[in-house]
Amino acid sequence: MPSPQPAQRTLLPEVGAGLVTTLVGFTASFAVVLTGLAAVGASPGQAASGLGALCLAVGLGTLGLSIASRRPLTLAWSTPGAALLGGSAALPGGFGDAVGAFLLCAAAIVATGLWPRLGELVTRIPASLAQAMLAGVMLPLCLAPVTAAAANPAWVLPTVLIWVLGLRWWPRWAVPVAFAAALASVGVAFLLGVAHVDGDALAPSLQWVAPSLSWPAVVGIALPLYIVTMASQNVPGVAVMASFGYPVPWRATLLITGVSSAAAALAGGHAINLAAISAALAAGEESGVPRERRWRSAAFAGALYVAFAAGAAALAGIALAAPGGLLAAVAGLALIATLGSAVQGAWEDASSRLAVVATFLVAASGVSIAGIGAAFWALVVGLVLRWALAARRGA
Template identity: 60%
Template structure:
């Protein structure tokens, strides 16, 4: 075994973890904070997500010798960030995370449940995701107007790198944002050492319907299913049921310490499974192993990163999160509105999800999907034919 055959996959795995982590950790923290997590609990959640997905990657990649990579649910984090809180507070949110993990695990045991998720029209699922993302993607605009001196460098860095080195556009913008924090606020590295904080789960009907169910749907539809497709495109067959079992167990185990959901990686999966991980496809599983090890190292920075986010000037981190989600928003809109026959139902789903309304304590994502399904069924119903008149 030559040195070259292992060096390429190992480096690709490090890049996969660094890009995946830096591109979306602000979104994950924003989601946890929105449903009631304190700074310490959010740091614990970030640490937990890194560790559970690292353990899952090690299990799957070493067992099957394929580059299976995992990630936290970024669409799920965006869903949480767009919510107006949870009835019952943080303990109820943790209870919803547990139920989400149980639903993912149950999907691995009962294939029919996965069929039900697959039966949700893709246009409506993407429209719901787009509606969730839209308010978050408006943040760079409003923040730029409100605080141009601190937000403009973040946005400009993203624009320039998007042209020169697309992969590093979001990490670069985030690096500038964190640099702004260091210069303007000053953060003591010892303020938040990495630690796990336990929360005993509680359950409420509104949290289960308004958080657990939409979190399960967006995680399955926007992460797990595309993740399998990406891997298939590079010639790998993902152990579907086992991957769901691993991520479901990881989500349940990580929920009491703040992890909202882990799943198959989608976009970042291409970095570990594609040609960037070396010409030898049989050795690319090494990239998943090195990505897992890198996530463990990155987990050690969770406390410091939360401290920097807390100390950031208003608008800086929101802008970084917004530009990080613009690509996902664009692809979601394209998928949601692609079919003219589905366009009205998808548009209705989008605007309800973007509204952020809460009815009966249940958030907008659930109502958006319900409105879309009902309107789609009504519009697709064949109109009654007028009786034929005879002379």
């Protein structure tokens, strides 16, 4: 009697986990990226180019890291960084200044990989103040669903309702499903003649942006972008992967994300980092993939991001044509969970409550002083107050 043949292994579980990782990561935050790039002066074409460049950088970086390390290491664009851009002040040199700031941030990430002392300096910034700054920056964006729904309920409320139902029945897919509902609304708007998009803008393209630099860009964008990318993405990303038993090659990861960020910046992208929230989709037990094969899920996710780059311009063109503040509303819905985490993290430091609240308020105010945005001044106020209160207690 012939012996039974071993069951054939398929790649379907790995492909499925990679697809979920890419779909959730992309659809949950791409609207935040478009909103942030537009806020710092990007034209619709430049914003679409930035999104496409980020997809390429995330995809190629994830492929390289996962294959080389045989670990399910995934990269992502800096969603907190994109939210920071959304609350930034206009720059003297327009989007060119923003691109210069992106390049400077990328250089700082590379320097952190080469010089660990720089990373130690970042970690010395109190986490509560960094979280308070991030929460304050995100607050106006998270208010967009409320203001947009009040101003244009017919366009916005259906998407918000779908998001609420998604939270009830499909929590992981709540934002992607809301995005699908928004796309349906955009389709109706096209049929009614309310929304219009240039057909040429839908073709895949990367627009190279000449970088420039100004003091407001360095202090108001490059420095806060580096801090939130490191403190809110890279450091938590290492902790998330460690919780699944996968050590992260810190130096290699920073070098790859820094170089990838620099390449994406020249086409309008802001920053690449180690995935934190979406990392569990490829590395966790719920992926249904055996532990020793989960790196393949990350590799498939990287390949899918590269494929998504081809459609980024079309998706961005359609999304940017959305009527009634619909895109801003979707971006706000995507950030609500992150806002909640930032508020919780900031409020845990009971000894610095006053400094935390002041940091939050300054960041949320959106003020610009000497051309420098609120994120920088929020950190300054928070650090000064924290020092003053600690000195008083020690007196």
